[in-house]
Amino acid sequence: MLLLAFLLAAQAAQDGPEKLYGDWVVACDNLHGCEMTSLLPGDQAMPEEGSGYDATMSVIREAGPAGGFTVEVWPAEKPSGRATLKIDDVTIATAPAGDEAVTFQGADAARIAAAMPNGKALALVDGDGKTVARISLAGSSASLRHIDADQGRAGTVTAVVARGTKPAGAVPAAKVAERIAALRPSGAPVAVSRAMRLTLEKQSDCDGLYDGAESAPEVETHALGGGKTLALLPCGAGAYNYSTVAFVIAGGKPARAVFDDGNDGMLVNAGFDKGELSTYAKGRGIGDCGDSATYVWDGTRFRLTRARSMGECRGSTNWLTTFRATAVFR
Numbered sequence: 001m002l003l004l005a006f007l008l009a010a011q012a013a014q015d016g017p018e019k020l021y022g023d024w025v026v027a028c029d030n031l032h033g034c035e036m037t038s039l040l041p042g043d044q045a046m047p048e049e050g051s052g053y054d055a056t057m058s059v060i061r062e063a064g065p066a067g068g069f070t071v072e073v074w075p076a077e078k079p080s081g082r083a084t085l086k087i088d089d090v091t092i093a094t095a096p097a098g099d100e101a102v103t104f105q106g107a108d109a110a111r112i113a114a115a116m117p118n119g120k121a122l123a124l125v126d127g128d129g130k131t132v133a134r135i136s137l138a139g140s141s142a143s144l145r146h147i148d149a150d151q152g153r154a155g156t157v158t159a160v161v162a163r164g165t166k167p168a169g170a171v172p173a174a175k176v177a178e179r180i181a182a183l184r185p186s187g188a189p190v191a192v193s194r195a196m197r198l199t200l201e202k203q204s205d206c207d208g209l210y211d212g213a214e215s216a217p218e219v220e221t222h223a224l225g226g227g228k229t230l231a232l233l234p235c236g237a238g239a240y241n242y243s244t245v246a247f248v249i250a251g252g253k254p255a256r257a258v259f260d261d262g263n264d265g266m267l268v269n270a271g272f273d274k275g276e277l278s279t280y281a282k283g284r285g286i287g288d289c290g291d292s293a294t295y296v297w298d299g300t301r302f303r304l305t306r307a308r309s310m311g312e313c314r315g316s317t318n319w320l321t322t323f324r325a326t327a328v329f330r
Helices: 002-013 106-118 140-150 194-202
Strands: 018-021 024-028 034-038 056-061 069-074 082-087 090-096 102-105 121-125 131-136 179-182 220-225 228-237 242-250 253-256 266-268 271-273 276-282 290-297 302-310 320-324 326-329
Touching: 018 140, 024 140, 024 320, 034 140, 034 320, 056 106, 056 131, 056 140, 069 082, 069 106, 069 131, 082 102, 082 106, 090 102, 090 106, 102 106, 106 140, 179 290, 179 302, 194 228, 194 242, 194 253, 220 242, 302 326
Parallel strands: 179 326, 266 276
Antiparallel strands: 018 024, 024 034, 034 056, 056 069, 069 102, 082 090, 082 121, 121 131, 220 228, 228 242, 242 253, 242 266, 271 276, 276 290, 290 302, 302 320
């Protein structure tokens, strides 16, 4: 059931903020911050051994007239010394190798983005001359054009692909994230009795799910503050996804939790920490596709503060941000 839901969501992604172009996926969030990430070339679900294509690359561009680039490459193996980024064997930029990724910013990142549309392949070479990453650039031009359009850069000197003569001042200013007043967790959660658990199960699609089992997973509870308790009712599990249904208990009475983004309260791999409720569903075990969301409690409902997704199961564990808001705890 979870896999079917994910596949349907992946099909719908092309009608939403996440778009597929060749070997790249791009998404722009509600604030017009945009990111594009590379995929394994040619619809590959797994990289060919020794090909170097099990690397991933990300290009981020901030919104606004002065919005700059950040480029990150996660190589197939850790590079030694200083890394050199090449496009079609032409050196574009160099940077020190990090623990996990090689990061380019400022003028170097802008130069990389400008060279990508006319290139075929990108390579990262370490200080020993070894190629530690290979990235297909098929679709990168369309992805960069998508960013130009979403951020209102088309026809301006700030565009990468849809470049024109309009000044940078013609680009819309960056939006400010909505500030959400969130309730800081306090107090102690109430215990869920056997009778209350039966009530929760009847109010969800989980009734009888664990009948005949030697034991059932415990209901996880967390204090929300204001005398209310978040209860996460177990509702089945697969190889890498564990489902729960979110309830809020107030005055001894449970009710399905309300979410401002239309979530019905069915969460996957849910967690609650420091006032943030998170959910993330994997499309397959290695985590290269799926969707995730983070919420805060405002006293009456859960408010979305961040959403990320990756509808293509083609090697990228870098899920793209599609929504951002700022929680302000009180």
